[in-house]
Amino acid sequence: MNFAFSEEQEELRRTVRSFLEDKSPSAEVRRLMETEEGFDPAVWRQMAEQLGLQGLAIPEEYGGSGFTYVELVVVLEEMGRALLCAPYFSTIALAANTILHSGDDAARKELLPGIASGETIATLAFTEDNGRWDAEGITMTATKSGGAYTLDGHKMFVLDGHTAGVIVVAARTGDGISLFQVAGDASGLGRTALQTMDQTRKQARLEFSGVPAKLIGAEGKGWDTLGRVLDLAAVALAAEQVGGAQKCLDMAVDYAKVRVQFGRPIGSFQAIKHKCADMLLEVESAKSAAYYAGWAAAELNDELPVVASLAKAYCSDAYFHAAAENIQIHGGIGFTWEHDAHLYFKRAKSSELLLGDPTYHRELLAQRIGI
Amino acid sequence: MDFRFNQGEEGFREEVRTWLGEHLRGEYAALGGGGGPADERGWDVRLAWEKELGQAGWIGLGWPKEYGGRGASIVEQGIFNEEYARANAPARTSFFGEGLLGPTLIAFGSEEQKQRFLPGILRAEELWCQGFSEPDAGSDLANVKTRATLDGDEWVVTGQKVWTTLAHHAHWIFAVCRTDPDAPKHKGLSFLLLPMKQPGIEVKPLKQLTGSAEFNEVFFDEARTSADLVVGGVNNGWKVAMGTLGFERGTAFLSMQLRFDNECQSVIDYAQKHDLARDPLVRQKLADAWIGVQIMKYNGLRTLTKLLATGSPGPEASTSKLYWSAWHQRLGELEMELMGPWSEVLAGAPYEPDDFQTTFLASRAETIYTGSSEIQRNIIGEQVLGLPREPRPTEGTPR
Numbered sequence: 163m164n165f166a167f168s169e170e171q172e173e174l175r176r177t178v179r180s181f182l183e184d185k186s187p188s189a190e191v192r193r194l195m196e197t198e199e200g201f202d203p204a205v206w207r208q209m210a211e212q213l214g215l216q217g218l219a220i221p222e223e224y225g226g227s228g229f230t231y232v233e234l235v236v237v238l239e240e241m242g243r244a245l246l247c248a249p250y251f252s253t254i255a256l257a258a259n260t261i262l263h264s265g266d267d268a269a270r271k272e273l274l275p276g277i278a279s280g281e282t283i284a285t286l287a288f289t290e291d292n293g294r295w296d297a298e299g300i301t302m303t304a305t306k307s308g309g310a311y312t313l314d315g316h317k318m319f320v321l322d323g324h325t326a327g328v329i330v331v332a333a334r335t336g337d338g339i340s341l342f343q344v345a346g347d348a349s350g351l352g353r354t355a356l357q358t359m360d361q362t363r364k365q366a367r368l369e370f371s372g373v374p375a376k377l378i379g380a381e382g383k384g385w386d387t388l389g390r391v392l393d394l395a396a397v398a399l400a401a402e403q404v405g406g407a408q409k410c411l412d413m414a415v416d417y418a419k420v421r422v423q424f425g426r427p428i429g430s431f432q433a434i435k436h437k438c439a440d441m442l443l444e445v446e447s448a449k450s451a452a453y454y455a456g457w458a459a460a461e462l463n464d465e466l467p468v469v470a471s472l473a474k475a476y477c478s479d480a481y482f483h484a485a486a487e488n489i490q491i492h493g494g495i496g497f498t499w500e501h502d503a504h505l506y507f508k509r510a511k512s513s514e515l516l517l518g519d520p521t522y523h524r525e526l527l528a529q530r531i532g533i
Numbered sequence: 534m535d536f537r538f539n540q541g542e543e544g545f546r547e548e549v550r551t552w553l554g555e556h557l558r559g560e561y562a563a564l565g566g567g568g569g570p571a572d573e574r575g576w577d578v579r580l581a582w583e584k585e586l587g588q589a590g591w592i593g594l595g596w597p598k599e600y601g602g603r604g605a606s607i608v609e610q611g612i613f614n615e616e617y618a619r620a621n622a623p624a625r626t627s628f629f630g631e632g633l634l635g636p637t638l639i640a641f642g643s644e645e646q647k648q649r650f651l652p653g654i655l656r657a658e659e660l661w662c663q664g665f666s667e668p669d670a671g672s673d674l675a676n677v678k679t680r681a682t683l684d685g686d687e688w689v690v691t692g693q694k695v696w697t698t699l700a701h702h703a704h705w706i707f708a709v710c711r712t713d714p715d716a717p718k719h720k721g722l723s724f725l726l727l728p729m730k731q732p733g734i735e736v737k738p739l740k741q742l743t744g745s746a747e748f749n750e751v752f753f754d755e756a757r758t759s760a761d762l763v764v765g766g767v768n769n770g771w772k773v774a775m776g777t778l779g780f781e782r783g784t785a786f787l788s789m790q791l792r793f794d795n796e797c798q799s800v801i802d803y804a805q806k807h808d809l810a811r812d813p814l815v816r817q818k819l820a821d822a823w824i825g826v827q828i829m830k831y832n833g834l835r836t837l838t839k840l841l842a843t844g845s846p847g848p849e850a851s852t853s854k855l856y857w858s859a860w861h862q863r864l865g866e867l868e869m870e871l872m873g874p875w876s877e878v879l880a881g882a883p884y885e886p887d888d889f890q891t892t893f894l895a896s897r898a899e900t901i902y903t904g905s906s907e908i909q910r911n912i913i914g915e916q917v918l919g920l921p922r923e924p925r926p927t928e929g930t931p932r
């Protein structure tokens with residue numbers, strides 16, 4: 163029984179943290195969030211070439227380094243802490259996981275090495291205007307004629323959909339939900355970047371009219387893959403949320419120690435101190451949940467669906483609460499554009515909604531534990 | 534990261550399971566897991582059960598072998614607690630002896646004190662109570678006024694304790710008393726051991742909001758105890774008492790989660806049985822309760838790992854009391870909500886709440902004892918997060 167990261171995993175954390183402190187300081191986050199593409203291609207390349215982050219959990223036979231989901235959790239936590247602006251979550255947690263778990267070895271061989279090397283940016287086009295994360299939400303159709311498929315309809319809220327070179331699309335054929343691979347520059351594909359409240363994670367609307375697509379995995383079996391991918395992605399997101407929440411707590415505590423009112427540091431007032439104590443309780447609990455879920459994801463064991471929803475529900479609430487309290491503890495300065503508190507607050511909200519909000523995941527969990 | 538147990542540990546689990554299977558029968562099994570420090574249902578049977586545990590060597594599991602314990606590892610203690618909860622075995626009666634005084638004596642006691650008192654705890658023959666709180670010394674424990682003065686080879690104690698749980702069953706009390714009234718508040722205290730059955734001690738039960746009376750007032754009127762029954766040295770009682778509280782707040786909670794897990798499941802079962810679990814709001818609350826109890830487990834496992842690696846629990850341990858007490862109160866409120874109007878109807882007279890009603894009522898104490906939630910937040914804020922202390926009034930001497 164051992165619920166701790168290994169020395170190597172801690173070393174990975176230190177490496178990623180210092181890389182991100184260097185490459186993703188507040189000024190960079192602010193510069194990139196104002197751009198349409200929302201990331202720095204040079205940093206993306208360094209992430210792959212210097213640290214091997216994109217290939218971290220991709221098996222060696224597909225060009226990755228074959229580490230586990232636990233290592234991925236460490237990396238994502240640091241990215242959440244630094245508010246890294248990059249298509250990492252979309253490429254790795256969504257697209258790479260889908261390809262990896264699609265059962266389609268040809269697709270893996272074709273796509274994963276490019277992702278691992280940092281060459282390919284990819285994403286998963288799942289949600290539509292209805293915003294749903296369940297199977298019923300997928301209404302887009304794929305038509306087969308001859309041996310080839312074409313896609314018609316739209317996808318909405320697609321993370322990094324306007325910059326991805328490879329888009330994995332969930333659509334319906336007569337056999338049910340199936341997965342398709344579409345090139346970012348495919349003919350008939352219209353891509354529009356959305357103006358989003360959280361500017362640190364980009365979203366796009368995709369319009370398909372007769373877009374040629376290649377089937378991934380077996381036709382009609384897409385949901386088997388997606389069900390697992392949603393769980394894995396929820397764990398990844400929970401890890402990101404933990405990193406952001408810890409950062410909010412750090413900011414709040416640091417400020418509470420130095421800001422003086424009524425002749426004493428505000429952190430000596432119980433109203434502030436007790437808020438911080440509650441934040442610590444939630445942040446530590448969120449870590450326990452996300453790390454445990456990371457282990458279940460690494461093992462791909464039976465607990466995964468339950469703990470994925472558990473972690474997503476709990477970490478969403480904990481992050482949002484920490485981000486909101488951080489603003490409160492900062493007072494007026496916390497409400498300014500100049501202070502970073504709002505960046506975390508907005509990321510907390512967008513992450514809370516991504517992959518289904520806490521209410522949705524508590525309901526899923528209830529079903530999964532047989533209630 | 535690995536949540537599997539090794540072979541030795543699994544063997545130990547088997548041993549526990551077998552023993553419980555063979556011994557937890559009849560009236561013992563009928564008790565279920567009910568009861569707790571503020572709930573003495575089935576007391577006599579629970580006491581008999583405790584003696585069985587003692588005979589089989591399950592009390593003081595983690596104590597060093599030289600003091601009659603089994604020297605079990607923290608993981609083994611966790612396994613024992615897990616199996617104990619899984620079997621729904623009776624709530625323990627030797628909490629104050631095994632959980633508090635024993636570890637305190639092992640850490641601070643003299644060799645004679647250990648030899649004299651540890652065996653009685655291990656056999657569940659001598660029961661203890663905790664004499665810390667007084668009318669003017671609750672959260673502010675250092676404000677204790679009960680006086681102890683040396684008279685030849687005896688301490689003479691006069692004063693009053695309050696909220697003393699199970700004092701009416703206890704053979705002994707460990708009491709924080711003032712031995713130097715001229716020293717600053719924290720410096721004039723001593724940790725004394727006194728026999729309860731003596732003319733100078735009077736126990737008056739206090740009826741709780743649960744309708745029963747597990748805690749008491751304890752009055753000392755020239756009560757006496759031997760001069761050598763001071764633990765950790767004269768006027769060093771604050772340090773010893775803090776040690777005791779450390780044990781109380783430390784690992785004792787690790788077993789709580791498992792009882793809560795059972796209780797949470799019984800709430801889910803109740804909702805399903807009464808066809809309430811289709812309501813989306815009820816489903817949200819059940820899922821939330823279930824998540825809470827799992828998080829307690831994960832937090833506990835992280836704490837356990839830190840204890841194993843470093844000998845001291847990490848910051849999340851300090852939050853556990855705050856966490857479980859609030860969680861349990863919410864569960865009690867959910868239980869009432871599910872019962873609807875039936876939540877008002879007691880199981881019996883004169884004032885006999887059932888299990889759900891007992892949780893609802895008794896859990897109000899849990900955010901008060903062992904350091905109230907406010908005190909816990911102070912501790913977390915100041916000792917874990919390093920926030921500045923509140924300005925305190927100058928520390929005078931308590932007269």
Ligand SMILES: Cc1cc2nc3c(=O)[nH]c(=O)nc-3n(C[C@H](O)[C@H](O)[C@H](O)COP(=O)(O)OP(=O)(O)OC[C@H]3O[C@@H](n4cnc5c(N)ncnc54)[C@H](O)[C@@H]3O)c2cc1C
Pocket residue numbers: 432571662663664665666668670671672673695696697698699748898901902903904905906907908911
């Ligand atoms: C069921 C039960 C069993 C108990 N068993 C025992 C026992 O066996 N032995 C024993 O010695 N004691 C026992 N106690 C007593 C318990 O330890 C005290 O009740 C507790 O320490 C609080 O003290 P108090 O009741 O005097 O409340 P107070 O200390 O007066 O607190 C009243 C309120 O003020 C708040 N408060 C106090 N100080 C601060 C502060 N600095 N900052 C913010 N808020 C503050 C508290 O949080 C609380 O909300 C028991 C209590 C209960 C309810």
